Amino acid sequence: MDKTTIICRCEEINCEEIEEAIGHDARTFDDIKRLTRCGMGPCQAKICISLVADVIHEQTGSHLHEIPLPRMRMPISPIKLETLATNSTTFSSVKSVMDEVELEEGKVR
Amino acid sequence: MESSYETVVIGGGVVGNSIAYHLSERYQEGILVLDKKYPMTGTSGSTQAWVWVHNKTPSWYAEFSMYSAELYPYLSKKIGDVEYKRTGGLSPFFAEKDREKAKQLADSYRKIGIKIKVLSREEVLEKEPSINPNVAGATYSSIDGNVNPFRLIDMYMRAAKKNGVQYSTYNKVTSIEKQNGTFMVTSDKKTYVCKNLILAGGTWSRELGNLLGIDIPVNQLRGQIIVTEPLKPFLNYTISGLRQAINGEVLIGYSMEKAGFDRSTTLDVIQETANMAVHYVPSLRKAKIVRAFSGIRAMPEDGFPILGKVPGHENLYVAATHSGVTLSPLIGTLLTELILDGETSVPIDRYSLSRFA
Numbered sequence: 001m002d003k004t005t006i007i008c009r010c011e012e013i014n015c016e017e018i019e020e021a022i023g024h025d026a027r028t029f030d031d032i033k034r035l036t037r038c039g040m041g042p043c044q045a046k047i048c049i050s051l052v053a054d055v056i057h058e059q060t061g062s063h064l065h066e067i068p069l070p071r072m073r074m075p076i077s078p079i080k081l082e083t084l085a086t087n088s089t090t091f092s093s094v095k096s097v098m099d100e101v102e103l104e105e106g107k108v109r
Numbered sequence: 110m111e112s113s114y115e116t117v118v119i120g121g122g123v124v125g126n127s128i129a130y131h132l133s134e135r136y137q138e139g140i141l142v143l144d145k146k147y148p149m150t151g152t153s154g155s156t157q158a159w160v161w162v163h164n165k166t167p168s169w170y171a172e173f174s175m176y177s178a179e180l181y182p183y184l185s186k187k188i189g190d191v192e193y194k195r196t197g198g199l200s201p202f203f204a205e206k207d208r209e210k211a212k213q214l215a216d217s218y219r220k221i222g223i224k225i226k227v228l229s230r231e232e233v234l235e236k237e238p239s240i241n242p243n244v245a246g247a248t249y250s251s252i253d254g255n256v257n258p259f260r261l262i263d264m265y266m267r268a269a270k271k272n273g274v275q276y277s278t279y280n281k282v283t284s285i286e287k288q289n290g291t292f293m294v295t296s297d298k299k300t301y302v303c304k305n306l307i308l309a310g311g312t313w314s315r316e317l318g319n320l321l322g323i324d325i326p327v328n329q330l331r332g333q334i335i336v337t338e339p340l341k342p343f344l345n346y347t348i349s350g351l352r353q354a355i356n357g358e359v360l361i362g363y364s365m366e367k368a369g370f371d372r373s374t375t376l377d378v379i380q381e382t383a384n385m386a387v388h389y390v391p392s393l394r395k396a397k398i399v400r401a402f403s404g405i406r407a408m409p410e411d412g413f414p415i416l417g418k419v420p421g422h423e424n425l426y427v428a429a430t431h432s433g434v435t436l437s438p439l440i441g442t443l444l445t446e447l448i449l450d451g452e453t454s455v456p457i458d459r460y461s462l463s464r465f466a
């Protein structure tokens with residue numbers, strides 16, 4: 001592949017940038033993603049994932065089936081916040097920083 | 110790669126990398142960083158990355174965090190652009206009863222030099238027009254901000270490598286032995302010998318301690334985050350709960366669950382997080398979520414950092430903490446002083462592992 005070939009269209013990452021990450025010992029799609037943002041765009045790697053695998057294979061010689069795939073997470077395709085929200089304002093796992101401020105006899109500890 | 114080093118750092122997260130980098134500013138040879146995977150595969154790659162100070166309690170811990178936040182501008186001069194922005198931090202409250210607490214906080218922190226303003230509803234809306242108009246008020250401090258955690262670690266690593274630090278990744282440490290005053294660190298690839306050993310294994314610190322028969326009481330606390338598509342810049346501050354990154358994405362989430370090492374994304378917490386988002390910033394309703402992630406905090410048993418020498422083990426050091434992004438510049442600086450000078454410019458006795466004995 002040409003160094004200037006765009007691998008990730010969403011984030012405009014070219015082949016050279018992927019190769020540089022591999023030069024820094026990145027080995028998986030996620031390693032490369034965190035170093036370059038490749039795969040963090042709106043399509044969430046649907047377009048670039050196989051191209052990245054090709055570059056990893058080319059650069060490291062590892063076989064395609066040996067390259068760990070990223071974990072698929074919600075949402076598989078973009079979803080509006082209002083669709084996720086249930087409009088409740090009681091929280092259990094989600095905390096408020098103010099609630100964490102502890103007072104002892106009316107004073108901040 | 111050699112097998113004999115002056116100092117080996119186990120763990121290439123933000124904490125281990127900061128220590129390696131700061132050490133390499135003072136001496137250039139014989140530093141090795143080992144990671145069982147790759148830097149950023151741990152908690153440092155799944156974080157909100159606020160550099161947050163103003164409502165940490167107790168006050169001595171807030172003060173410690175402030176010293177670290179103050180190192181950030183200088184750090185970015187040294188290692189390069191890490192997208193650190195001192196946006197100021199806003200913690201909204203919706204119940205009038207919280208105002209008293211906010212005032213207490215502002216009063217007592219003035220003494221230690223952390224300036225906190227308690228804002229009225231109008232002042233909040235003037236500063237951050239997108240906040241829910243039902244807000245009662247907020248605490249505000251200009252010391253808070255955020256950073257790009259990926260850039261931060263990448264830059265720490267690049268600067269450290271330039272100074273001669275070596276890295277070996279996908280190389281898990283499986284046993285550690287002490288022999289005639291040196292450590293024998295056995296990993297998947299090789300056995301290394303070193304004088305100083307630094308345990309920076311984050312949420313895996315307990316396991317690392319076990320290799321040496323030491324109890325490092327660190328537990329797991331999961332956090333889940335959702336990320337919007339890039340939106341035009343509209344949030345001015347780091348809000349405790351959400352922030353807008355330089356590329357326009359909004360990172361939302363402040364959840365805590367005990368789920369061991371399970372890094373799943375779960376619908377219940379994602380929904381609660383969405384509820385928080387629209388409660389704080391109603392216009393986010395229409396924003397699309399493109400991504401979600403989850404990370405496991407290292408939570409020491411009493412909630413405070415574990416830093417410094419391991420009692421009874423010469424040349425053995427530990428650094429395990431939550432809020433490691435905020436604290437990394439200071440931890441790297443102080444551990445370097447401790448290792449090379451035997452003392453630190455900011456006292457860390459309070460954070461010693463010995464408190465659990």
Ligand SMILES: Cc1cc2nc3c(=O)[nH]c(=O)nc-3n(C[C@H](O)[C@H](O)[C@H](O)COP(=O)(O)OP(=O)(O)OC[C@H]3O[C@@H](n4cnc5c(N)ncnc54)[C@H](O)[C@@H]3O)c2cc1C
Nearest residue numbers: 120122123124145151152153156159282311332404433435
């Ligand atoms: C959702 C969430 C939000 C957060 N928000 C913030 C925030 O806003 N501000 C803030 O300051 N902090 C925040 N934190 C906390 C912060 O991210 C962590 O404190 C920080 O990343 C910890 O860094 P670390 O280097 O200690 O750990 P890690 O990044 O986990 O690094 C530890 C490394 O050790 C390696 N390792 C472990 N065992 C071995 C072994 N046996 N051999 C070799 N290597 C090993 C691992 O592979 C790992 O890379 C948040 C955390 C979460 C989960």
Ligand code: FES
Nearest residue numbers: 008010041045048
């Ligand atoms: S092409 Fe890479 S994220 Fe869309």
